Amino acid sequence: MANPRSTTRAGRSTGAVTLQRVAEHAGVSIATASRVLHGGGSRTVGEELRRRVESAARELGYVSNAPAQALARSATSVVGLIVHDVADPYFAAIAAGAMRAARRQRLMIMIAATFRDPELEIEYVRSLRAQRARALLLAGSGTDDRSLTDRLAAELAGFREDGGRVACIGERGAGPAVPLDHAGGAARAATELWRLGHRRIGVVAGPAELLTVQQRLAGARQALAQLGGELPDSRVVFADFTRAGGREAALELLAREPGLTAVLALNDVMAAGVLAAVQDDLGRAVPGDVSVVGFDDVPFAVDLRPALTTVRLPLEEAGERAVQLVVEEAPADRPPLGVSLVVRDSTGPAPQR
């Protein structure tokens, strides 16, 4: 006797409407009811009975019990999505793409925000494992902390063993991934700055332990090196991946090297902070005195003043692809998503000395 049945206000015992009741109402076996209501794999049900079951279900207001189905089939239709922070436009875009795809696949997506706590991330993949999610989408880059990464990997391995699929958005070494060319994007941005005559470029980076920032940073550094320039450590400062972080970092950067003519912010929300620092706090002109370029091309980039030149990452499409990947709706060998530089008004020729 696991559960007491619920009762209406009038006191008549009703219980929830179950397949059982639908079957009785329609005068068929519950096997038949199941087959018509939930598409009983390759079995057909006669016209007459099918109709009876369908109307019984409608009359009774039957709603299937997903947990019970999950238990019986040992498969669910939920996919988990783990992000750092839903309110960050970067992740919001990915989530939006994932939802769009999920809708097509009739999947439900369960989302978890780690608030950048790796510990919590591990805890969430465990929860999603318990939920028997059909797949797991990891957005948001990992860190370079070995022990954390290993524990995460173990949990993911377990998830896979239970038959779950996992996809990472942005490389992370864990399973099939939707690659995002962070390095290439950064290289493109640096190259553009170089082309404009900038020789003393600084970068405002996010948390140093994030793989994403390492990749972006490396991309910029390498491009500059190839061009004959350089990006000494003194010209990069790490801070939170937030507006405030960007602002503080920019202030510090410009204090350290007042001669910088351009700064590359490793994401758009930091870039907003940089713009504020340079223009409002320092009273310098953008792009007259210093050019700034962002990264991601989030929706509000165009509304910054000056409108932000930035590296566009097809985030929404990445989210979409990730779910396609785990439900193999799409061939695994699609061309990688391209990054591109969108030039707006925050960049200009380096000022003459």
Add this chain to the structure above:
Amino acid sequence: MANPRSTTRAGRSTGAVTLQRVAEHAGVSIATASRVLHGGGSRTVGEELRRRVESAARELGYVSNAPAQALARSATSVVGLIVHDVADPYFAAIAAGAMRAARRQRLMIMIAATFRDPELEIEYVRSLRAQRARALLLAGSGTDDRSLTDRLAAELAGFREDGGRVACIGERGAGPAVPLDHAGGAARAATELWRLGHRRIGVVAGPAELLTVQQRLAGARQALAQLGGELPDSRVVFADFTRAGGREAALELLAREPGLTAVLALNDVMAAGVLAAVQDDLGRAVPGDVSVVGFDDVPFAVDLRPALTTVRLPLEEAGERAVQLVVEEAPADRPPLGVSLVVRDSTGPAPQR
């Protein structure tokens, strides 16, 4: 025989590790194992056995099966959140708040984006019903379409009958709600404009059928009337709740009534479009020629140029409260969330004629 057991690559049949196996490994009954691993309601288990079970679980790498638990207890720990669009900062903020609270409650949140399709919304509450979600959070306002609203209400009633709780963010007439004072906020914005000397004010509104816009509009209208002013229909234009919508609406509005000295945008993302239209397309100064005020105070409002004066809605807190409400962590009679006007640079005295 419902399910084939899974098999390792080596061919040894392993099966998933179930409570059953943990119990065997620990040499106890599965009842006992259940009690120690899942806190068997008010029953205590001896020190010794408890330890044995715990280490057995750890050694075997046991992960509980949420669907099975849900079936047995007929209760889950997932709460559904239905929004229009996760990428919209308004909803993203609500979602972030909800996630924060969910984490404290050890709940998982399942999110669904309707992309503003009421049909889809109904479909999603049905899915969430099937999932046996413990509660449902409806963010995003409803429409005034009677038939749609009724169908939604029916579905929600069913959800409640099954024991689910539902909370709306922003009034919607469906169950306990986290009220958001849309009208009051709009009134405050209008009043400020009036105080600055503006007498010919226009409003750029979202879709006319949304309750939210109706409330905001009504608030502004009433405040103006009270002040001795007016807001004729010719001065409000409806458009999509997007940047593009805001821009087009602003263009149309100013074409219709070139003498407007201020425009109130019914949300910040539309306000961004308005700013673009007024300054870039029309070449007029803000706030010199026309003042603009937004609504919501999304994070990027401060980065718009000029920085946007807007009505602040405590969205994140609203999301948090909504989940507290459905899990009754908090008393139901907390003071309502306050709205406030944050004055920045996009508003100024009405220009002298």
Add this chain to the structure above:
DNA sequence: ACGGTCATGGTAAGCGCTTTCCACGAGGTA
């Protein structure tokens, strides 16, 4: 007419848990 195929309906054995009983021994009380 007979064995063989199909198409279609039902039976019942699970899926992995939770929880109600029941059993049993230890201590307390009268």
Add this chain to the structure above:
DNA sequence: TACCTCGTGGAAAGCGCTTACCATGACCGT
């Protein structure tokens, strides 16, 4: 000593589905 009450452990009956397997009858070819 007889009778209770606790504190603990286990047996087993579900929870609401899915699906292998069996039964039945119709239809076919020979």
